[in-house]
Amino acid sequence: MMQFKTILKNPAEWMMSSGPNGEIVISSRVRLARNLKNLSFPGWAIEEDRSLVLNQVKPVIESLTEMRGAFSSELTDLTAVKKQVLVERHLISREQAAKAIGSAAVMNRKQTLCVMVNEEDHLRMQSIKAGLNLSAAFKMIDKVDTKIEENIDYAFDNQYGYLTACPTNLGTGMRASAMLHLPGLVLSDQVNKVIQAVNKIGLAVRGLYGEGTEALGNLFQVSNQHTLGEPENEIIARLEKVIKQIIEHEENAREKLYDDNRTTLDDKIGRSYAILRYGHIISTKEALDLLSMLRLGVDLGYFSDELRGLIDVLFMEIQPAHLQVYANRKLNAEERDCLRAKIMRDRLKNLPEPSKFYKNSSNEQPPEED
Amino acid sequence: MNCDVCNENDATVYLTQIVKGEMQKVNLCEDCAKEKGVTDPTGFALADALLGMDSDQEKSESVDLMTCKACGFSHSEFKKSGRFGCSECYSVFQSGLESLVKAMHKGTRHIGKVPSRYRVVKKYNDQITELKDLLLNAINDENFEEAAKLRDEIKLADADFNESNEGSLEN
Numbered sequence: 027m028m029q030f031k032t033i034l035k036n037p038a039e040w041m042m043s044s045g046p047n048g049e050i051v052i053s054s055r056v057r058l059a060r061n062l063k064n065l066s067f068p069g070w071a072i073e074e075d076r077s078l079v080l081n082q083v084k085p086v087i088e089s090l091t092e093m094r095g096a097f098s099s100e101l102t103d104l105t106a107v108k109k110q111v112l113v114e115r116h117l118i119s120r121e122q123a124a125k126a127i128g129s130a131a132v133m134n135r136k137q138t139l140c141v142m143v144n145e146e147d148h149l150r151m152q153s154i155k156a157g158l159n160l161s162a163a164f165k166m167i168d169k170v171d172t173k174i175e176e177n178i179d180y181a182f183d184n185q186y187g188y189l190t191a192c193p194t195n196l197g198t199g200m201r202a203s204a205m206l207h208l209p210g211l212v213l214s215d216q217v218n219k220v221i222q223a224v225n226k227i228g229l230a231v232r233g234l235y236g237e238g239t240e241a242l243g244n245l246f247q248v249s250n251q252h253t254l255g256e257p258e259n260e261i262i263a264r265l266e267k268v269i270k271q272i273i274e275h276e277e278n279a280r281e282k283l284y285d286d287n288r289t290t291l292d293d294k295i296g297r298s299y300a301i302l303r304y305g306h307i308i309s310t311k312e313a314l315d316l317l318s319m320l321r322l323g324v325d326l327g328y329f330s331d332e333l334r335g336l337i338d339v340l341f342m343e344i345q346p347a348h349l350q351v352y353a354n355r356k357l358n359a360e361e362r363d364c365l366r367a368k369i370m371r372d373r374l375k376n377l378p379e380p381s382k383f384y385k386n387s388s389n390e391q392p393p394e395e396d
Numbered sequence: 397m398n399c400d401v402c403n404e405n406d407a408t409v410y411l412t413q414i415v416k417g418e419m420q421k422v423n424l425c426e427d428c429a430k431e432k433g434v435t436d437p438t439g440f441a442l443a444d445a446l447l448g449m450d451s452d453q454e455k456s457e458s459v460d461l462m463t464c465k466a467c468g469f470s471h472s473e474f475k476k477s478g479r480f481g482c483s484e485c486y487s488v489f490q491s492g493l494e495s496l497v498k499a500m501h502k503g504t505r506h507i508g509k510v511p512s513r514y515r516v517v518k519k520y521n522d523q524i525t526e527l528k529d530l531l532l533n534a535i536n537d538e539n540f541e542e543a544a545k546l547r548d549e550i551k552l553a554d555a556d557f558n559e560s561n562e563g564s565l566e567n
């Protein structure tokens with residue numbers, strides 16, 4: 027079985043590989059909510075019933091071929107910091123991190139698949155893929171779900187479909203979402219307009235860590251709001267279509283910034299580079315914003331493409347719990363800010379200065395090097 | 397579904413009353429509803445109670461006292477958390493639920509994936525419904541030969557279904 031430290035040492039597959047539309051879409055996730063028949067939902071169940079569900083479900087999940095060599099742990103066996111690491115990696119939700127007896131998480135080695143037991147529902151399974159690839163993520167989790175249902179009797183209703191603790195998840199029980207990096211729309215003050223338009227057509231836009239969280243680092247999650255009355259493939263197709271439109275808006279915004287406000291861009295990317303290379307005290311929020319500018323720099327050709335993967339890894343590694351596991355001790359806020367800055371300096375120490383060298387190297391003449 | 401009063405017209409008005417914590421359902425046709433002075437044809441009172449916008453305090457209090465026999469979850473609990481206690485709660489608190497669900501979702505019927513073990517039930521249900529429709533038509537047409545054949549088919553479908561059910565229980 028995979029050790030916790032292995033999770034930390036290895037970035038998830040989706041962070042390292044570049045998927046379709048990887049410049050703007052960081053990852054695609056699909057989550058399914060399922061419950062067992064005749065047992066109280068986790069939030070209402072007594073401890074014995076929660077354990078009953080866990081004992082019934084955990085061996086089924088662990089025996090999946092997809093979960094060979096997986097990491098599997100009851101949340102009561104993890105320290106608060108380790109749980110927080112899983113939250114920061116989007117492997118478990120904040121809500122589940124707070125849950126105690128009977129809650130567990132099982133995830134595969136590549137960290138592309140994670141099944142949570144006794145969260146808001148008995149089972150919450152999710153898959154993560156790099157870039158805009160919701161249909162592949164759905165295919166992956168659908169297969170796992172089909173295998174689990176061979177052994178587990180799900181609560182299912184002919185009218186309402188999969189029955190969930192909260193009626194907002196009825197029907198397909200599916201939440202599909204993509205993490206978008208939208209610095210162009212933020213810098214050009216268009217992002218609120220886009221969010222409102224997206225909300226109007228029944229899709230939700232949230233910050234980095236889901237419901238009610240701030241859009242740190244210009245990162246936004248777009249997901250379906252409705253789960254009932256529309257089949258899975260249509261929900262996904264609709265979501266992908268809207269995301270492609272957002273991508274187009276983002277691309278236009280970036281192009282306009284590049285054409286009309288080149289100096290502003292040069293300045294923002296240059297300053298971000300400087301602070302990340304030479305700063306000594308950096309908060310999470312500042313770090314995410316600086317990394318966002320660096321990522322924009324990669325997309326616009328100020329840095330080489332290889333940097334993108336490292337930035338996506340850093341988005342994770344500089345967060346509070348990751349830092350504390352890295353340091354192997356509890357850190358106060360000031361200590362975290364210092365360590366964060368040190369990690370950035372180390373990881374980016376060989377990063378060449380931003381230059382327009384990489385931009386469309388095929389059709390633009392690279393400047394002479396001295 | 398026929399109207400509970402005249403037992404003739406199709407019921408379009410579904411009412412739910414709570415008597416001593418038990419739910420009683422009355423289904424009425426448009427005409428009988430008017431005659432009985434039912435002014436809430438869409439059954440929104442309960443939905444409003446579900447949503448916490450009670451217009452009728454007394455009614456919502458009696459709804460609050462309802463509990464799910466399977467898990468002991470009460471309706472007032474649902475108003476607090478917006479979540480149910482178990483899957484059975486969906487049938488216990490079903491009245492008014494549809495309008496709540498309608499406000500949340502694109503539709504009120506699931507049209508996506510169906511777990512394989514429910515597919516058999518669903519197929520059986522669909523088949524029986526169709527056969528019974530045909531049977532009714534045959535009887536109306538006084539085509540008794542056809543009706544007898546359909547009755548046999550229904551029996552056969554029932555037997556098949558029961559058999560396959562027993563089989564799956566043994567697994």
Ligand SMILES: [Zn+2]
Pocket residue numbers: 399400401402403404405424425426427428429
């Ligand atoms: Zn009537």
Ligand SMILES: [Zn+2]
Pocket residue numbers: 464465466467468469481482483484485486
């Ligand atoms: Zn219940």
